[in-house]
Amino acid sequence: MNDLAFAGTDGIIILSAFAIIMLVIGYFSGRGEKNLHHSLSGYYLAGRNLGFIALFFTLYATQYSGNTIVGYAPTAYRTGFSWIQSISFMTIIIGIYLLFAPRLYVIAKKRNFVTPTDWIDHRFKSKAVTLLSIFLMLWGLGNYLLEQLVAIGQAVSGMTGGTIPYQIAVIVFVAVMLAYEWMGGMKAVAFTDVMQGIVLMIGIIVFLIGGLYLVGGNFSEVTRYVAQMEPAKTAVPPMEVNINWLSMLLLVGLGASIYPHAVQRIYSAQSEKTLKKSFARMAWMPPITTGLVFMVGIIGIMLFPGLDKTGSEQLVGLMANEIAAINPFYYWIMIIFFGGIVAAIISTADSVLLSFSSMLSNDVYGKFINPKATEHKKVMVGKVCGIIAIIFLLWIAWNPPGTLYEIFVLKFELLVQVFPAFVLGLYWKRLSGKAVFWGMLAGAILAGLLTLTGYKTIYGIHGGVIGLGLNFFICIGGSLLAPAVSKSTVLEEDMTAINLKA
Amino acid sequence: MENRTIKEPIRKKWIWIVLAIITLGVVPWYFPDAAAEPYILGFPLWAFISTAFSIIMCGYLSWLCVNEWNIVEDQEEAERAKEDKA
Numbered sequence: 060m061n062d063l064a065f066a067g068t069d070g071i072i073i074l075s076a077f078a079i080i081m082l083v084i085g086y087f088s089g090r091g092e093k094n095l096h097h098s099l100s101g102y103y104l105a106g107r108n109l110g111f112i113a114l115f116f117t118l119y120a121t122q123y124s125g126n127t128i129v130g131y132a133p134t135a136y137r138t139g140f141s142w143i144q145s146i147s148f149m150t151i152i153i154g155i156y157l158l159f160a161p162r163l164y165v166i167a168k169k170r171n172f173v174t175p176t177d178w179i180d181h182r183f184k185s186k187a188v189t190l191l192s193i194f195l196m197l198w199g200l201g202n203y204l205l206e207q208l209v210a211i212g213q214a215v216s217g218m219t220g221g222t223i224p225y226q227i228a229v230i231v232f233v234a235v236m237l238a239y240e241w242m243g244g245m246k247a248v249a250f251t252d253v254m255q256g257i258v259l260m261i262g263i264i265v266f267l268i269g270g271l272y273l274v275g276g277n278f279s280e281v282t283r284y285v286a287q288m289e290p291a292k293t294a295v296p297p298m299e300v301n302i303n304w305l306s307m308l309l310l311v312g313l314g315a316s317i318y319p320h321a322v323q324r325i326y327s328a329q330s331e332k333t334l335k336k337s338f339a340r341m342a343w344m345p346p347i348t349t350g351l352v353f354m355v356g357i358i359g360i361m362l363f364p365g366l367d368k369t370g371s372e373q374l375v376g377l378m379a380n381e382i383a384a385i386n387p388f389y390y391w392i393m394i395i396f397f398g399g400i401v402a403a404i405i406s407t408a409d410s411v412l413l414s415f416s417s418m419l420s421n422d423v424y425g426k427f428i429n430p431k432a433t434e435h436k437k438v439m440v441g442k443v444c445g446i447i448a449i450i451f452l453l454w455i456a457w458n459p460p461g462t463l464y465e466i467f468v469l470k471f472e473l474l475v476q477v478f479p480a481f482v483l484g485l486y487w488k489r490l491s492g493k494a495v496f497w498g499m500l501a502g503a504i505l506a507g508l509l510t511l512t513g514y515k516t517i518y519g520i521h522g523g524v525i526g527l528g529l530n531f532f533i534c535i536g537g538s539l540l541a542p543a544v545s546k547s548t549v550l551e552e553d554m555t556a557i558n559l560k561a
Numbered sequence: 562m563e564n565r566t567i568k569e570p571i572r573k574k575w576i577w578i579v580l581a582i583i584t585l586g587v588v589p590w591y592f593p594d595a596a597a598e599p600y601i602l603g604f605p606l607w608a609f610i611s612t613a614f615s616i617i618m619c620g621y622l623s624w625l626c627v628n629e630w631n632i633v634e635d636q637e638e639a640e641r642a643k644e645d646k647a
Contacts, residue, residue, distance in 0.1 A: 140604070140605055140607075140608040141589075143608055143611060143612055143615070144587075144588075146612065146615040146616075147584075147587045147588075147611075147614075147615045147618060150615060150618050150619050150622065151584070151618070153622045153623075153626070154580055154618075154622050157570040157571075157576075157622070157625055157626065157629075157630070158570070158571055159571075161569050161570060161571075161630050161632055162569065162571070162632070164632075165632055165633050277603075278602070278603030279600050279602070279603040280603075281603065282600050282603045282604065282605065283600070286597070286598075286605070290597075293597055293605045293608075294594070294597050294605075295589060295592045295593070295594050295596050295597055295605075295607045296589055296607075298590065301588050301589060301590040304588045304589075305584075305588050308584065308587075308588075330634070330637045330638070330641070331630075331631075331632060331633050331634040331637055332634050332637065332638060335626045335627060335630050335634070336626075336627070338622075338623075338626045339623040339624075339626035339627045340623070342619045342620075342622040342623035342626065343619050343620075343623055345615070345619065346612075346615065346616055346619060350612075350615075486571065
């Protein structure tokens with residue numbers, strides 16, 4: 060996305076406007092809330108009081124980042140129609156939520172959970188399991204945050220034609236994000252997500268319309284062209300691609316649903332009704348988000364044939380340039396759209412950062428370093444450590460990795476290993492902490508090793524999924540051999556659905 | 562609070578069987594090579610059917626959220642109604 064000819068000063072104006080709007084929203088969401096900074100659930104979970112609109116948009120804007128556009132369109136360009144899988148793997152996440160969110164919501168509200176670790180700790184009462192899952196989740200979040208930081212810089216410097224250099228772009232937007240997050244916590248994050256989500260939604264639709272206009276308005280023509288020039292991209296996928304598709308459904312479905320920031324949105328819901336309604340709407344979002352981005356990538360094959368891997372990563376920028384040249388209307392819409400991409404990246408980054416800080420303050424500091432600290436102090440520690448983490452990640456981000464998708468898979472490999480403990484633990488009383496610990500550790504090591512040694516997939520199956528298989532096997536086998544003996548009546552009560560009603 | 566009002570998706574097997582069937586429809590493993598044509602709305606036949614299954618999945622999951630999930634809603638809404646009155 061380098062050297063966009065269409066923007067410069069105009070891009071800077073739109074970006075500044077977006078930044079100011081975000082700051083204003085952050086300021087107002089924190090104002091008058093005296094308890095916000097004195098309570099963990101107030102700051103990190105918006106007082107467990109997010110209504111439908113805020114909850115839906117924060118789920119949406121967090122799940123779909125700027126990368127969904129900037130990274131997925133090139134993937135569609137390179138792989139062709141089999142990238143239609145991006146609709147299904149984003150949809151299946153809701154199916155996985157249905158496995159655990161209904162019960163988790165009730166328990167979390169009853170027991171005042173702030174982070175996903177609170178549940179793991181409550182369920183297994185094992186320091187080893189708690190520490191290992193904190194490590195895996197922080198690793199996943201850190202990587203995810205890093206990816207967003209890299210993307211912010213690329214998007215902004217691309218949009219302003221290099222007028223704002225990469226480093227300055229990152230620093231300015233990270234500062235804006237830190238400022239509104241500091242002022243309003245989750246409430247600010249969710250309210251800015253409303254604005255960021257709307258811009259992203261409209262942007263994608265206009266971008267597709269512009270792309271269709273450039274190719275003469277007929278998508279069938281595009282497909283015919285692709286079939287003629289690169290028949291592999293429209294052909295029925297070979298078996299290995301299908302296996303990979305299924306593996307992707309598992310990896311993304313299981314991984315994305317237990318992202319700490321995703322779990323915290325379950326905790327933040329005002330009521331079960333609000334949560335249900337938000338998920339029900341979210342289930343319809345993949346076709347109009349990743350589905351449309353997929354079409355953009357396919358149109359790109361006709362507009363810019365023959366790009367190599369590095370070249371195709373610039374696809375969205377290249378297309379935006381062409382679309383902006385159509386007429387002044389499209390010109391301005393494209394600038395707003397690019398601002399929207401930046402906003403979408405920020406909206407994901409802010410949620411990840413908030414979740415990262417909450418785990419540092421509630422889990423690391425609050426459980427292991429200073430359990431007696433006041434909530435106000437824990438919140439402060441989280442805020443400050445979050446800033447330190449950002450500075451550290453920025454330092455890494457100055458050398459951005461090649462393509463976005465590679466790191467996207469990497470973060471799931473480890474994070475997904477928390478899944479058995481998290482979900483199996485909700486329903487299976489015999490599941491023991493020891494089995495969970497060894498399963499998680501073995502799964503993470505196997506997944507990490509496979510990835511590091513270049514076996515990212517075997518016969519199309521992701522290393523993370525193979526590790527997860529081993530993990531499940533150890534969890535279930537170990538618990539059958541030496542079942543957990545639960546003495547906790549509290550836990551017993553939580554795990555019996557009939558008692559779920561408070 | 563009688564028990565029969567509680568609906569929890571994990572406890573109904575059919576929910577997961579239907580989801581598995583839809584998923585098997587989404588992944589295009591069952592097409593012969595000839596299914597690249599004809600084009601429907603610009604999509605190769607296999608991609609069109611796979612997308613149709615994806616959209617069925619969206620509808621199904623959305624429907625499940627609203628209709629097969631009810632644990633504390635009645636209680637919460639009753640409490641809220643009381644608070645609103647007070």
